[in-house]
């Protein structure tokens with residue numbers, strides 16, 4: 001690996017005519033973890049990635065890969081592996097031919113090409129024309145291209161797109177192993193569920209800027225807000241005892257309470273002291289999807305951006 005495993009985006013602004021695509025986008029992608037880049041359609045994810053790769057120019061702000069602008073990198077594939085538009089291929093070229101051509105431009109040999117073909121599982125079709133490839137095969141070919149230069153930084157736009165369930169698991173494992181090797185990995189998706197199990201860290205964007213930059217575990221804990229489920233045949237009596245101890249709660253089902261303001265151990269102690277029977281006291285853990293919805297509910301501007309029209 002050459003270069004430093006970091007992407008730094010600072011104050012990016014970009015307009016397309018009247019449409020504001022980026023409105024002060026700033027974040028850092030750090031090494032050793034998979035960072036999910038998530039937000040609704042039109043939030044500015046692809047534009048940010050294009051600016052980082054020097055394919056679009058920002059009106060303001062800077063984007064650095066390993067501390068340098070992408071355009072100043074001499075052999076960029078050795079610094080950053082990117083997957084933007086998997087459809088952008090020469091249809092008449094074979095998968096291997098495409099990779100050989102790319103490798104050549106970066107001073108890499110055929111051996112490396114065959115290694116990445118093997119790694120992405122395209123060996124049996126490597127000599128077939130890429131024009132006839134399914135979307136899933138194109139994604140794999142795009143990922144092979146990203147891997148070619150063994151770079152410290154990866155940036156993949158919707159890599160799960162078009163993959164079957166086996167392919168989705170494969171890409172999650174690949175992303176996690178790249179991060180475990182100390183690389184910086186940024187992966188975008190407009191679906192939080194696609195990032196569950198893959199991302200350690202999240203940059204949530206809406207309307208061209210960052211809404212949240214948070215660890216996945218922290219986000220789930222914060223969204224769970226210390227709520228505890230209590231199952232008891234005497235919910236009214238339990239509520240009264242817990243309220244006197246400073247908790248707030250509601251009966252969510254016949255024998256089930258949702259309690260906040262007291263940790264599980266205190267709830268058990270209070271119910272025991274008042275001889276209220278219970279069969280379960282369990283801290284609630286929301287799913288990543290629920291945490292994301294909770295987060296975006298609080299972000300008023302983000303609400304306005306959930307329809308593309310609002311962004312324009």
Ligand SMILES: Nc1ncnc2c1ncn2[C@@H]1O[C@H](COP(=O)(O)OP(=O)(O)OP(=O)(O)O)[C@@H](O)[C@H]1O
Nearest residue numbers: 016019021040041042043044045046047048190311
């Ligand atoms: N070439 C372009 N010309 C005009 N408008 C553009 C162009 N590229 C992006 N935009 C607009 O900029 C905004 C941000 O788009 P962008 O594609 O970056 O969002 P995104 O978060 O990647 O969305 P998606 O999940 O749909 O890929 C949108 O309003 C989009 O319509």
